Amino acid sequence: MTLIKPFRALRPAPGRAAEVLAPPYDVLSSAEARERAKGKPWSFLHVSKAEIDLDPSIDPYDPAVYARAAENLKQMIEAGALVRDARPCYYAYRLTWRGHVETGFAAVASLAAYAENRIRKHELTTHAKEDDRVRQIEAVGGQTGPVMLAYPEAPAVDAILARAAAGAAEVDVTADDGVRHELWPIDDEAVIADLGRAVDALPALYIADGHHRSAAALRVAQARGLDDGYFLAVLLPEQQMTILDYNRALRDLNGLTPDEVLREIGQRYTIEPSDGPVRPGRPDEVGMALGGRWFRLALKAEILGAARASGDPVARLPVTLLAKNVIEPVFGVTDPRRDKRIDFVGGGRGLEALERLVSSGTMAVAFALYPTRMSDLIAVADAGRIMPPKSTWFEPKLADGMVSHMLD
Template sequence: MANIKPFRAVRPTRDKVSLVASRSYQSYTQSEREARLDHNPYSFLHIVNPGYKYDKEISGKERYQLVKNRYSEFKEDGVFVQDKLPSFYVYKIIDRDHQVFNGIIAAASVEDYKNNVIKKHEDTIESREIIFKDYLKTVGFNAEPVLLTYPDNANISFIVNEVQKERAEFEFTTTYRDTHYLWEINSANDVQTIANAFAEMDTLYIADGHHRSSSSALLCDALTAENPNHNGKETYNHFMSFLIAESELKLHEFYRIIKDLNGLSKEEFLIQLDTIYRIDNRGIMPYKPSKPHHFSMYLDGEFYSLYLRKNDYTFKTALDQLDAQLLYDTILKPILGINDLRNDTRIDYLSGKKDVVNLKSMVDSGTFKVGFGMVPATIEQLKAIADEGLTMPPKSTYIEPKLRSGVTIYEF
């Protein structure tokens, strides 16, 4: 059973939420960050980039303490206020493409993560886990929820739909033309109904936020060891999550772009591909695959379709069926010599949400030699891989929705 709890979020005031909310720090270009920091004193970027105040790059423990200081200042100035009652928060996004995402922001259990009630499908990097654990321990809050998905549930959907008939606590539109809404749920009946619905679920799945989850587990262990009065009810026993029904989750692929052909000529490369793929030259017109185990390839100014010769390939696990893994097993590793997908500088990734023309331009620029596209993974594949205790290659899925930082904050 999944243990999902309401919590007392720290939130911006209604009049300032649109100014506070920000995308993840890494998603901005330097000029975009500087523009927001120069002209918006309420941006959450001021908290996560505290050195900007001193015109200095600051890292490590010194930065963590300054993040805590900036956060405290936002609370002292009344920009952030903590809710009086533990609540679930219904969060809705309508993006520029008119896609609608509904979910619930809540506290998920670290114990559930450790016991595999909350299942993962990606490996984490230990050094990143430790860095983020140390960051969380110093600053004392988390502003980016882990994205969890669950089977569609009629009771939860009913409450989510009913609460949206009332005026939203927050409603704001970003410069990306996404509109965000937030409602509080703190009535005893609704809170219990939601908690009971999740308690009846055997498994939740991490869709996005594997490092945040693992770091929260490390933080819980550290704070438990330091607390002689630990009783399991402390806030550090949970971590902030955005729970979304499987039917509302949107998965995109990632393109793979490679800097060279591993010493092969174009003709030698195509001949090696021919042993396991049926290859058709599609010319200059952009091509995207429409079926699993079909790939697009852009090489030397032309698009190609690659169809797996299934008689020569055997699938043994759910991971084998994943196209990102198949591409690695049949092309990236044996032909192009890319063994370490996380650290090899010869490979890069582009979100499949962007047009295939972006892939073409990267190759045409000469920075990259060849690019590959595939169909997106499915939620069923993600779950099957997690259920088998396996992990996807990095950048196997680009998952929506993407929430803004600083809209709800979870304190430890």
Template sequence: MAVFHAFRALRPTPEKAADVAALPYDVVNREEAKSIGDENPLSFLHIDRPEMDLEPETDLYDDRVYEKAKENLDNMEEKGILVQDQKACYYIYELVRKGKTQTGIVGCSSIDDYMNGVVKKHELTREDKEQDRIHHVDSCNANTGPIFLACRYPDSLLTLMNNWKDHHEAAYDFTEEDQITHRVWVIDEDEVISEINKEFAGIDSLYIADGHHRAASAVKVGLKRREQNPGYTGEEEFNYFLSVVFPYDQLCILPYNRIVKDLNGLTVKAFLGALKFNFELMLMPGFPCKPVEKHCMGMYVDGQWYHLKAWPDIYEKKDVVGQLDVSILQEKVLRPVLGIEDPRTDQRISFVGGSHKAAELAEIADRTGGVAFVMYPTSMEDLMKIADENKLMPPKSTWFEPKLRSGLFIHKL
């Protein structure tokens, strides 16, 4: 059963919330972060990407980067931009994108639940990325970015959440430049807090939708703190990590598309011929091809769009991972035809997630004479099934939109 508890969030004052709120650290690069930070001194990227405030040549993993993160965080708290709540609360976080709403509850998950499999994973993590966030959490003495979780919400919990929204004013309500609206309500009544705690105690599994590296790092910091405090009781804040839990059926997974810089020495004719062993190919003249069902994908090469549909015999007897479109592409095209053995490390392949238009992918492919693949998005049902079976997805299988904002909730350890 899931342990999910209320906490005293360090968070922006209402008039500063829109300025503080920032995209997650791992969806903006160094240059983008600096551009945003230079324009907005209150952006939480000054904490999550503090290298923007140091010399351009500073190594991303230099100790000074983490020291600057703490300095910037402390400074925002000292100036009253961030204020910690006086009592432990839950928080409702609602995001609206293109008319679609997802509403979840913000609280803290147990590091023990992560270790014993109640909080379930579906991706591998990289040691260098883990170490970066470990140092960041340890230096700031806080979880600065929420882990994006999902579960099967009980109807009673949905009703409780909706009733609170209907009868209370939102603490934050703002729309960003990307036209995504963010609303937050503070649940501060003891009776309701107790009821939410009981509701989560009846949930068997929480699934990491996004934030595997942040979760792994937060857990390792918690374990480190336990070693440093052998008399710990289990109630200390370092035993928990910041999370937002959404109903799985409200979430939107967008495709994670692929672009390969070249055709591995093949002519276009030979490349197309190699695909016909595993796919039905249909030329789509005049417009980009976007797949509308599983086991299909769009492909752009040499000025032409094609629709690819996998032959059933290449996936029907596969397990849930083998049936993913990203797995089919890797096993039947990227590895044997284009020579991409490890998409995690091969510099010839790039990944484009989110709502980028197919025409943008075609432009990138044209620059190098390569090929672009437009994928059909992975489903939440497949994600949860893979996690339930303790299996792993291929890299870059899911892209969630909208992205949660960092800076609206900080969990102090």
């Protein structure tokens, strides 16, 4: 089965990328997007978060939002801010962030392979969020947000990309969040064929970020009666990818005092007070902000040993260890997808964000987690299992507007 193919990307016209590129649609609130797009008429946020051009009271899922997205995309094309390549290409894509470099490439990935589990997932999706992406795709006539795919160790793929990205990039933009985005079109037919064969030789690809986008693309293809549909993706080498911690905070102590919380947790963890924020050094460690203090928690050996001995790749995840030994038994949160008492804080915001949430009284307690490892993500996906919600926070993020896949 062919996993990928080249495509005719809709992308910024030469010299226009700095005006166009925007953060992914799902990392900004409507208010944040409205602020980020001020004075930037060609920002892709006018397509991906089109509610920013309507009354602030509008529901982001209102039909008018999708209609405005389509209108805005059409205007960007008519104004020459976006152009579509004349022939199908792959696109080498490099991300540089805080000295860390990831080099992958944009392609369209097979929905048949996705349906047959050669492109593997590790998260559940919600119907409401799928519906949102379906309406967006149908309204604009294309996929405008790439799915981030990881590919396992593949020296042949890496070598092709190294050659493709050896010269000056056609796009070279550093966004306001400090991420440098570079793009090189790959239009040589022999190189395109070599890259496709090298990817097809892999056992599988893995969705890192973008489960709702891929699920929505499948629904759109099925609705159109397509047996050979594709979805927009950027493939990155798993050994280069960075997962940050995805931390937890709770609004109350479930009727307990701070001392009672410590006693309850102490049944499963050793507890060591800390003079400052605690960043865990291994999967069984947790940093906890409670009552104006930080604590280092270390899961007791017998409990950790039982989780590892189970052979369940989900059981050994840092998020699972915390959920099963603290969040559920101490605080009574058994459904983190729906329970409003728990919130999730991406590691890009730093441990100081957890400290502020607790010291301000917004949250009663916060937990800093060890990041999920790529090897664990792959093990979960290979086993056909599902991770707990908010298990991974990838940095750096791909830019919306760099490449779009039009369906005509």
